[in-house]
Every structure is written in C-alpha cells, then in structure tokens.
Amino acid sequence: MKTTISQSETYLNQEVTLGVWLANKRSSGKIAFLQLRDGTGFIQGVVVKADVTEEIFSLAKSLTQESSLYVTGKIVEDTRSPFGYEMQVKHIEVIHESSDYPITPKEHGPEFLMDHRHLWLRSKKQHAIMRIRNQIIQATYQFFQQEGFVKIDPPILTSSAAEGTTELFHTQYFDEEAYLSQSGQLYMEAAAMALGRVFSFGPTFRAEKSKTRRHLIEFWMIEPEMAFVTHEESLAIQESYVQFIVKSVLTHCKLELSTLDRNIDMLKNILKPFPRITYDKAINMLKEKGFTDIKWGEDFGAPHETAIAESFEQPVFITHYPKDIKAFYMKPDPNREDVVLCADLIAPEGYGEIIGGSARIDDLALMEQRYQEHQLSTEAYGWYLDLRKYGSIPHAGFGLGLERTVAWITGVEHVRETIPFPRLLNRLYP
Known part of the structure; x- marks a missing residue:
C-alpha cells in the first residue's frame, strides 16, 4: 500500500x-x-x-x-x-542518488541559505513555516466566506497609485505608463459598492529601499472592504479575523509549532477584545518610555511600535492618527478634524504593524478637496470619485500583511523566511 x-x-x-x-x-x-x-x-x-x-x-x-x-x-x-x-x-x-547536496546539517549563513532558497525550503523548519502559512491562508478564506464576503481580484497592473508613486515599480504598458500595484484597496471599494462585503488576496509591490527584518519588496495582502460598515464595526471584524486564524493554527499545526519551538501560551492569549489606545496616548507612552524626541504628527517606526507592544500581551490597536501622515481617502473624525478614523494593529513580541485600516471618506465635496490637496489627477482617479457621486455610503476596510502575520505566529525573526521565494532590496534570485 x-x-x-x-x-x-x-x-x-x-x-x-x-x-x-x-x-x-x-x-x-x-x-x-x-x-x-x-x-x-x-x-x-x-x-x-x-x-x-x-x-x-x-x-x-x-x-x-x-x-x-x-x-x-x-x-x-x-x-x-x-x-x-x-x-x-x-x-x-x-x-x-543525490551527491554533494550543498545544505549540510552544519550551520550555514543567511546569505548562503538565501542563495539556495530553492533547496532550503526542504528543511524541517522551513517546511513548518510554509505549512503554517498555508493554514493561515486556508483559515482566511474560511473566515471571510462564512462572514458573507465575496472574493474579488483587483488588477496588479495599474495606471495610478493608491498612495503616491514614490514607492511604486514603473513599467511600460504598450504605449502607456503603468505601475505594479501597491494595494488593491481602491478597486475593492468599487467592488464593495457592487457586492457589499468583499476581500482580495494577492501580491503587492513596494519599491521601498528598506533592509529591515519586517520588509519585503513583494508580499501578499488580504484586503477586505465593507459597505455600510463603521470604523468601530471594522475593528470588531479585524479582531475576530485575527483570533480566528491564530486559533486555526493552534488547532491544525501543533507539530509545526513544536518544530519551531514556538511559545504557544502567547498565542493562546490572543482573544478579543484587543486593547485600544489613541495616537495621542501612544505619544505619551513613548515619552514615558524614553522616546523624548518623538513629536505629535510624526509616524511611528519599528522601535516605537515595539515599545508600545511591550505594554500589552495581545495585539493592540493604535487609533486616530494625524490626518497629515495618513492616506488621502481616510475619513476625518467628526469631532476632531486633525485626526482620522483609522487604526493600526500592532502585533505583540516586537513584530510590528500587521493591519492598517480606516473608515473611507464618503462625502463627495471632501474627497474633491483631498484630490486638490494631494494633486491627484481626475483623469487617473475619476473612476474612484464616481464612487462618491453615485450612491455614496459609509464604508470601511483594512489590509493585513500575510508575511508579517506568519512571522509573528511562527515566531521567526525575519520575514524572508515566511514567503517561499522572497524578494528583498538586493535579492531577485532564485
């Protein structure tokens, strides 16, 4: 047999x-x-x-x-x-019969292993990481299907940028300029106006010259968008989703977690509701922790996110960031126009932001004002403005980065181990 x-x-x-x-x-x-x-x-x-x-x-x-x-x-x-x-x-x-296999049981450096990524995937640790990644993907589809979402695939080639062109890969599309997508969100908003609750799951690209352990050039995003949903309701869905995928891994990947020596007690503690703090509160916390140079209106870097996460045993939402450091489409707080109805979900144990989300502007006049402020071309973004012209509604959405989430759940140090063939600043091989 x-x-x-x-x-x-x-x-x-x-x-x-x-x-x-x-x-x-x-x-x-x-x-x-x-x-x-x-x-x-x-x-x-x-x-x-x-x-x-x-x-x-x-x-x-x-x-x-x-x-x-x-x-x-x-x-x-x-x-x-x-x-x-x-x-x-x-x-x-x-x-x-194999001969002279290059990856022997002895220790090898990361560059050597990355040069032989096509073979390194065979090792027990890498096998466990890929199995857990697969379980997270499977659980993602299960969660959104049971919550009434429809899977929609946005384009990878676009004529414009969701959040500016400085971090985009440029290409030629016949006789037009085009870019590799950095987010499917704008297209998902259009899909939500047709189907109510939708999600995408696909590759995204950022031409960001970063060498940190949290960044990849090509990575996968899960991006849900929801019609008739408030910011608070979106946060509740995010909590449920993260709890669901962690529980799925704990249930189905016990052997893989053991192979990675993962502390599963930390994962068992991932239960909603998650703590929430405002950006204002986060600034004060950072000053108390010794980050005396941080000023209101500055975005948080990895050390800041790690310091905030150390105060919590669960993922923590940081809400109400300043309007000027967030994307043009985020909805202002009706009680305070210098901040927006948004949240970043910071994973525990120093893994940083795994989700970014917000309520979207639904007022046509305000969106037209944002177009002027950000010098957005109505030729390129006219279709997005149409969503506010024809039956505009309150809506919200978020994006979860798969590789950072895999890194956190598996406990591995660098995101390069969480994707089969990573694309890094100086790596396009194999």
Missing part, C-alpha cells in the same frame, strides 16, 4: 510504501536511522541489520542526503518522536 507520511498513522502496524527523500541519517553499528520526508511531513525509518538483507542494510548506510527513495516497512508507534510514529524499514529502492 502506497501512502504518505501524514497518512501513515492510519496504517498503524501495517506495511506501507512511502515515496521520500533522505533528509539525514545516522547509524550505530547494527541499526541505521533514516530521517525521511515526503512533503507532507517527516518520519524516522529504522533499519535493523538482523531484520533485512545484507544488501539493504549496506544500502541504508550508504544513502546520500536528499536522494529520492521508495521505502517499504511497518508503521509503529514511537512515543519519543514529536510525530508519534516511525517506520520499521524492510526494503529500500533508490529512485535517484
């Missing part, structure tokens, strides 16, 4: 065949221990000299790292293994 490692527990005490790669091996005289992987998981294969032919035992001891194999044997319980099972190997068939 041919099966996979993830399904092997259903064949307890039965003989099965696995198609695998050899991740590592060791031997102690009369026993060879093979660390096997097949993409669905990892399992140890035990080859006992007395139980196999001399040819099979000799083969087991001579196998090279990352050779591909068909391995046949009995699945038995192993309480010492995090997986809980191992295979008592009876037969080995080599499919392809």
